[in-house]
Amino acid sequence: MTTENDAAGAAVRFVAVSKSFGRGEKRHLVLNEASFDVPTGKTTVIAGGSGQGKSVTLKLILGLLKPDAGQVLVFGKNVAALGVHALRELRMQFGVLFQGSALFDSLTVFENVALPLRERTRLEEGAIRRKVAATLEQLELSGHEDKFPAQLSGGMKKRVGLARALQLDPKLVLFDEPTTGLDPVMTREIYRLFEVTQKRLGYTAIIVSHDVPQVFALADQIVLINRGELDAFTDAGQIVDSHKPAIREFARTVTSPGFTDRGV
Numbered sequence: 001m002t003t004e005n006d007a008a009g010a011a012v013r014f015v016a017v018s019k020s021f022g023r024g025e026k027r028h029l030v031l032n033e034a035s036f037d038v039p040t041g042k043t044t045v046i047a048g049g050s051g052q053g054k055s056v057t058l059k060l061i062l063g064l065l066k067p068d069a070g071q072v073l074v075f076g077k078n079v080a081a082l083g084v085h086a087l088r089e090l091r092m093q094f095g096v097l098f099q100g101s102a103l104f105d106s107l108t109v110f111e112n113v114a115l116p117l118r119e120r121t122r123l124e125e126g127a128i129r130r131k132v133a134a135t136l137e138q139l140e141l142s143g144h145e146d147k148f149p150a151q152l153s154g155g156m157k158k159r160v161g162l163a164r165a166l167q168l169d170p171k172l173v174l175f176d177e178p179t180t181g182l183d184p185v186m187t188r189e190i191y192r193l194f195e196v197t198q199k200r201l202g203y204t205a206i207i208v209s210h211d212v213p214q215v216f217a218l219a220d221q222i223v224l225i226n227r228g229e230l231d232a233f234t235d236a237g238q239i240v241d242s243h244k245p246a247i248r249e250f251a252r253t254v255t256s257p258g259f260t261d262r263g264v
């Protein structure tokens, strides 16, 4: 039986989690007794084909969806069992960067990044200004404080989104397709800045991405989802050895020397 103490060392733990949508013949099983741990302070990449359950996995962690069976433990807490207040407290420790960057068009770069500090802390204006300036510098956005999102390139918008996600010093940062719409150069740039900030701040990162196999280079752990099956690996080379047929099938769709060398 799983207890909260078992989760020490794992920021997130999925214990035999099942999730489906629809009923009867239309029932669609997205996760079938899926289990994996997200190690604290490390980077876990979640990959899989379209519609395989990557975003559902993130939503279960955020408490936006509840499992049909099993448990999702975040920092040792069963997310589905938390009340509104406790869930809000838990989410205070999360940073989130989703596809569209979700910037407010009517706010400047500075105000977008300052928003979480204004809404969720009691910091004084001077402290807010110093903190935002420091983050903008880390993300190479100094000098752009007074611009509006419409004046920014796609890559800059993502950087502003990342700056905002990091404002509350999160312990866990969730990235859902952080490079959507970016060219390869900007994509590399975002992942470079991700690595810089993660090294500096030490947060646990979960990245959902289609940039396979490129994104595997960032991963301490790779979680693959295909046809309801989920398997976790510490090295891309191990994927072909999965005992789960649906995962081996997904590996066949991924072209990289790591796979082809192994005859997949």
Ligand SMILES: Nc1ncnc2c1ncn2[C@@H]1O[C@H](COP(=O)(O)OP(=O)(O)OP(=O)(O)O)[C@@H](O)[C@H]1O
Binding pocket: 021, 022, 028, 030, 048, 049, 050, 051, 052, 053, 054, 055, 056, 057
């Ligand atoms: N609220 C919902 N109601 C019904 N079905 C849903 C709901 N959320 C997700 N699904 C279904 O669950 C499956 C997994 O969806 P999910 O968004 O997690 O896929 P994904 O792996 O993130 O795909 P993509 O890479 O295309 O974003 C899909 O078939 C989707 O239609």
